[in-house]
Amino acid sequence: MVGVNQKVRIGMIGYQFMGKAHSHAYRDLSFYFENPLKPELTVIAGRNEEAVKEAQEKMGWKSYETDWKKVIERDDIDVIDIVTPNHTHAEIAIAAAKAGKHIITEKPLALTVEEAKEMLQAVEENGVKHMICHNYRFVPAVQYAKKLIEDNKIGRVYHYRANYLQDFIMDPNFPLVWRLKKEVSGSGALGDIGAHSIDLARFLIGEFAEVTGTMETFIKQRPVGEMTGGLNAKGDANEMGEVTVDDAALFIARFENGALGTFEATRFAGGNRNKNKFEINGEKGSIRWDMENMNNLEVYFADDEEGTQGFRLINCTEAVHPYAGAYWPPGHIIGYEHTFIHLIDEFFRGIAEDYQPAPNFDDGVKNQIILEAIEKSSENKSWVSIE
């Protein structure tokens, strides 16, 4: 299927927040990067015809469908992109795999490990490329952190310290959107944002060995309202429904390489809109990163001359920093949306050059195993080994 400048025809299922982020990435990919493949925004699908049509026009898709199955059936589609609520990922992905489509899906991969494994089996059996959208791996500063670690600039890792802090549901009147219902989303802060922290940790320092944690739902009932609403969703205060996911999840981990980790994912940290941060302490150096200033990386080298030691504030916008050279001169920052461009660039390279890009469904399964271990740990009040 692939070759230089060949088209990749995309069928995207879903069209909200993540649909917008992915659509944009397809549109901008070739503008910035020399990818062998050129995405074509072929079809976008959603159940609400009016809404999906509006999305189609606004975001530049050639056509729309109201039944996702039709998208998978279409011959003119090479890639299925899944940006629907979590409980639908498995069915769609498995169908897409069987239809021989390459697949990119939002995280978490599925609601359960079992589901996730079925998905992985499906893509492997059908020999398609697959990817899961842990987009934060693709921030240039994060990629550069990875490079520093691989180049042995940090040495043996002692500590990994991650927070993913948000505050968008702190108002008790914020309604019971789908992200707050377990049957649709699987879990709350843990699976939505904690999953990103887990992925970054795995990417940067390696596999988890065991975890212990706790989860909490601070606001247990909320107004039933717009189920599809985003941040500005309004509830109906007359009817209340039960929140069935966690508002916050905390856990401690031990990694296979002996490092210790602390993690916290919460939607109840006022003033933190999207504070996804990590710190790494190793034998030879330390690294700090924070998504709210995503272009910057703070790095400490223990070998710097005495007296001049200190965290360096590196603006990762230079040609030497991964992906950054495709954009603007140094000091001209990029934003959140660019992470998706880089992820798509990697996905398409995998398709074009026939290798399995990462993070993929295998990462999704491993992530889900850790999520499930944390949930189990929280219930049992014990440590849980990661198989």
Added chain:
Amino acid sequence: MVGVNQKVRIGMIGYQFMGKAHSHAYRDLSFYFENPLKPELTVIAGRNEEAVKEAQEKMGWKSYETDWKKVIERDDIDVIDIVTPNHTHAEIAIAAAKAGKHIITEKPLALTVEEAKEMLQAVEENGVKHMICHNYRFVPAVQYAKKLIEDNKIGRVYHYRANYLQDFIMDPNFPLVWRLKKEVSGSGALGDIGAHSIDLARFLIGEFAEVTGTMETFIKQRPVGEMTGGLNAKGDANEMGEVTVDDAALFIARFENGALGTFEATRFAGGNRNKNKFEINGEKGSIRWDMENMNNLEVYFADDEEGTQGFRLINCTEAVHPYAGAYWPPGHIIGYEHTFIHLIDEFFRGIAEDYQPAPNFDDGVKNQIILEAIEKSSENKSWVSIE
């Protein structure tokens, strides 16, 4: 010409750094914003056929020309976008105005006040819309600063303090690119980056009354090399040529409203890749902003309760912040390129709704008058009034 969803056909003259930024803005405008007009990337022009053709394909333009005059002659062009070196702005803009095209041009408007005034006269006589790309006005945080000032949250302004610090030509082996030759660029740091600081000051707190300043060229000779090169240009060390523009310009200003200003524009501030920053101190509050963390605005209110006073670090990514609502949830930052989308959005609204958007050629003239006053002041070692 205009109406809802009508197309605006763009002819862009030039295709390098700014050509890329503008092209991207045209591509993304309708994706994010509900602008009544839809840009069409009709033709891109440049003298080097191979290079302009590559740019055309890479950036998605429908056609290319090697003679800019042909672009202006074409009937299927509504807007001329000028992203060529500074010494060509006047001729192109005047021709475009006479052809009845709306015009958007990079800054500075021209090499001299005289030229700039001719350009203004041309656009006014021909009744076309015109805009100059002082894109930093269009950062959401800067727009929000403007709003705070207009809402009288800062009160009488006492101080404006601006630095625009870069370091890309500090290496004495960096070659004599066009930006370092007066006959092509008009001036050095002053016109290239100081002009941005002047525009932000005018936008935020008002008109200059008088200035005094000094300019310096630290490295007076450089290798003659690639004249068109950007940051990675390489010189030929065997032949040296004279740098005829300033490496740094410093000046003090008094504003019509009684405020005092200090300004510094330099390409010799190591470690500052693109530090465009300002601070405003007023009777009721203060504001600080820095392009390297462009999504943040620091604001101090003197009326805050005693004990809790302090600069607030505002991440201007919420729906209430200008332009920010078009993007992602709060805390998901945008980057440099987005400033151009906002500028184009304003430009097209001006065309569609028949008002003259800003900053425009009149701002360009006023900016040029100030630049020239600073140069005169530097020569004469005196204060110069702004007419």
Added chain:
Amino acid sequence: MVGVNQKVRIGMIGYQFMGKAHSHAYRDLSFYFENPLKPELTVIAGRNEEAVKEAQEKMGWKSYETDWKKVIERDDIDVIDIVTPNHTHAEIAIAAAKAGKHIITEKPLALTVEEAKEMLQAVEENGVKHMICHNYRFVPAVQYAKKLIEDNKIGRVYHYRANYLQDFIMDPNFPLVWRLKKEVSGSGALGDIGAHSIDLARFLIGEFAEVTGTMETFIKQRPVGEMTGGLNAKGDANEMGEVTVDDAALFIARFENGALGTFEATRFAGGNRNKNKFEINGEKGSIRWDMENMNNLEVYFADDEEGTQGFRLINCTEAVHPYAGAYWPPGHIIGYEHTFIHLIDEFFRGIAEDYQPAPNFDDGVKNQIILEAIEKSSENKSWVSIE
């Protein structure tokens, strides 16, 4: 014993790092504060005569002793100050209590909960005032954080997040000083610095309900060297000894008020010399503090006007901030040593006005109970309730 400007005669046992900090506090107290009592530096004790004599002269003590029991026997001593290694606290404190002396001791109170309780019983039975040096409570910014919480500016607390990060023993050649031997110090990072984090959490948001954690010794053997050495101690590489305390301790907590806490204490976080920090997220606001910039407090109020919300950087050097008015005009910062002056001020007020100041031995016992619970949790890999 007490009255305005009456003298309090101090006998200090020990003379190293903490001895210096306490001595300085006694010297400076009356200079800055209107305390009813005036400390007199009567006697300092240590086993090494040469060293204690040097300390006596350098720090301004009137006399010295080489046997701490003599200090307690002396009639001219009102207060015993214990700054010796941890394993000696109990014996000295109990003897001092029996002799009717008021007691101030360094933390942790003792090596075990049992010992700590005996100490508490002794001071209570003998009716003396007692204090434990959790000096970080006395930073003006921390006191102000406490005030904001008490004034209900933060509301129901959801999260407490503490790190105490150091790096002074990361070099494997750093010797086996007393702080690394369990029989002398009780524990490692946990008791030395984690104990401070526990105290701050108790002070600011209330009592712990249960904990689970893990501890690790990264470098298990070190050169046997100067046992008494501080940061610059040198080891003897020919002989190695076993490190019997933790290099790092991590734990999760649930508080009685329902808040969740994450804690990390480590001496293996390169680039962090003494990073003692906490964050609090509540219903109405958030607070952040970091000892490395101890004069600053970052505070977020959810009720701030939309658009202007953000963490305020408050420099707690104004008259309205606790203790700060005694020093310099706003913006002129104070340092680490001042925390001890404030602690002593509180201690002496307790003596003068006959109330029991805090933190005291009761806090020490509660702290020790938590430390022991974490150790037990780490061993058993389970949650442990705090009685």
Added chain:
Amino acid sequence: MVGVNQKVRIGMIGYQFMGKAHSHAYRDLSFYFENPLKPELTVIAGRNEEAVKEAQEKMGWKSYETDWKKVIERDDIDVIDIVTPNHTHAEIAIAAAKAGKHIITEKPLALTVEEAKEMLQAVEENGVKHMICHNYRFVPAVQYAKKLIEDNKIGRVYHYRANYLQDFIMDPNFPLVWRLKKEVSGSGALGDIGAHSIDLARFLIGEFAEVTGTMETFIKQRPVGEMTGGLNAKGDANEMGEVTVDDAALFIARFENGALGTFEATRFAGGNRNKNKFEINGEKGSIRWDMENMNNLEVYFADDEEGTQGFRLINCTEAVHPYAGAYWPPGHIIGYEHTFIHLIDEFFRGIAEDYQPAPNFDDGVKNQIILEAIEKSSENKSWVSIE
């Protein structure tokens, strides 16, 4: 007169803000430093007997006088310390010099260059040691910046950029204290805080060649009130008097070594309590410092490996940093008052080892010449050469 551990008997004229800072320094010097001389707080003088007596007791002076001339006449005084309002410095210093006393005085040295030169002549003719309290030189981070420059880590200096921003008189009801009357203080923001910026620039990068600047008084009339009041002074709103000094002063400078400087001193920068900051850009590196975080130094080295370049945040609290080793372990910060201890340490070493310490009256004269040049420049709207 001098030898190891010999006493130096101090007579201090004045007892307010600076009197407190100096008194504290004398008290703490021997506690922290191995200075060959030991200060004795012999006599403090002030016209208001009640107030000076209270100061004497509070700060630990042995005696007091209400006539400064008596202090100078006393045989038991070795050093005269002048902390009175500026217009009295000259008379006192000249008398002290004639009496053979070593002299330390607050800045600015005098009201005029002429006065300053007479003072310098007096100390030189009488062979006494002399010092002026530009205490900011003595911050460890600033001393370390000096060392980096001397060690050629920064290379040829291109830019010096200084702000000294305060906000304590922004309220129009703040009364007409002595600092706002020219006949007492000489000048306003310029001489009070701008003088510090000038001294730091001279200390760090060398002598001024020429300056141009402007000065402004934003609030021209204020309530007549407590003339001696500090920050909390209250005015009497019924009677207004004229402010005869500048509220703000801005200037540009050229240095003898070719560097360019921008300076701003103002008391009208809301939210900046005492923001004394500078930035230096050189050929090989850059330095940034800010008094509000005085223990930190930000340093950029152009030679750092590509990709890892960035400002390092150095906490100057290690043994390798000047003066820092005398205090606490790394990461335990010191404050404003410590700058005076270091300055006194240098002063006494000069006395003990018979060399002339700096900054001294010669620096005071040079500083005054620059201040006067700026005032002249502001009046004449021209550049003024520094002789």
